[in-house]
Amino acid sequence: MTRTGEPAIRVQNMEKSYKDLHVLRGVDFEVAAGSIFALLGSNGAGKTTLVRILSTLLKADAGTATVHGFDVAANPGDVRESISLTGQFAAVDEVLTGRENLVLVAKLRHLKNPGAIADELLGRFSLTEASGRKAAEYSGGMRRRLDIAMSLIGEPKVIFLDEPTTGLDPQARIDVWQTVKDLAQNGTTVLLTTQYLDEAEHLADRIAILHKGTIIQNGTLDELKRLLPPAEIEYVEKQPSLEDVFLALVGETAEEQEEKEASR
Template sequence: MTTSAITASGLRKAYQDKAVLDGIDLDVAAGSVFSLLGPNGAGKTTTVNILTTLVKADGGTVRVAGHDVDAEAEAVRSAIGVTGQFAAVDELLTGRENLQLMVDLSAVGGGKRVVGELLERFELTESADKPASTYSGGMRRKLDLAMTLVGNPRIIFLDEPTTGLDPRSRRTMWSIVGDLVADGVTIFLTTQYLDEADQLADRIAVLDRGRIVAQGTPAELKRQIPGTHVRLRFSTVAELDAASRVIAGSTRDDDTLTLRVPGDGGTKSLRTLLDRLDEYAIAAEEFSVHTPDLDDVFLALTGHTTEVPAK
């Protein structure tokens, strides 16, 4: 495999007269987590369907695991695993039987050993012989991902893998994703949780109205959005009055006795601010640095406050 696990250039797709993808470019490094964000209707699901050979693009080129998705679809399918938004497990079968079915369909050698290793890896051994219908949502998602790993795919597409899970189950899934990447697996992630992308993704692309409107690391995207500031809290109104007079450009909040001071959050600007307070013998009871998060980035780029699951 090349250093790029997935590449797309000029990718286009339209349904009737509506352009869903309007010439997008992607480059996903091998052994990384790449997250695609976008509001409902942005084209995320269409992108994943094209990359996984389920839908043909109208234009552009796509290579997955070094293979052209049109000319070498079978080779692409043998290199990838796909976990959809809803767990695709057979609830009439036990967890062990679900995994064994995938082993049999994939013609993987060492079937019982593979099943046992996956059950242990995903902490499903104790429930292995219970019907999947008795599993919690988190257990179903773990079983679904375990089934995806049969055949040892080097590229995995995760479509909103933690939707509907409780916080503990989400954290478990995050840990599993981290372990997969540590083993060299590439993860292509779509998610409705911006904190999840912030936590997991090495790079993020924001898709809106069929175009990539921003791309970079989470930190790079946050730096594009203004709003970094220092918040100073004082113990008395007199101190707040004094500070607001000597710090230009600040905004006060009398109810909380706080002062908001725009800045870049760097040590140099912080030192200058604190020296300014010290010069006038003003002491802040508390200070904190606030930076834009991915919600702010998403709102600025798409006009939406949060991600909406694609249908």
């Protein structure tokens, strides 16, 4: 639990619009401390907008949100001290080595022994052997692990991962998944946004499906699977997958999604 005994994240009736475009239409959910919460939705569903509000980069039009017990609108400074945000693309300095990136962030946070902090994180994220190489030479998965390691400097209580495996190859995705699991096991609350159904299925303690600006379902994987009829036994029993649940709730075909993207 947080310092006040509340959920690590609480969002109530959150709304956000850009002129006539209603991005968030009354979003409600809670995230338990030390858990992994996946916000699942298609492109344009409002995932990144919501994360930007929770990380104090945007102001909501209506509704309230607390992160680690602090009100996002009233106490943005306290929220920033409690969180870390990793965007869709790794924000590492490619001119610097992996170790130099970590040392730089530790110094910017005015922490003691930045070199020791960097070395501990390099070991934790299996980057020690590559610590002296420039980040420009890292693979996509290594850059993402370095990015997340940089985000953990200062021991934030809550970390936001906005589509953390976008553009990564399968092995790199698996590496990042293990990193996310390790974060939760060490007590960090993780809210990740994703459009990959298997990612939410593998990682999340709870999954919320965001569609057209609202949460249309929120539950554990088993709870979401129970929304569909039980499997009929013929020759092979097939339980509903998260993909089945998502498509049944959202009700969009691939063609409709392509038309939506083409109209933007």
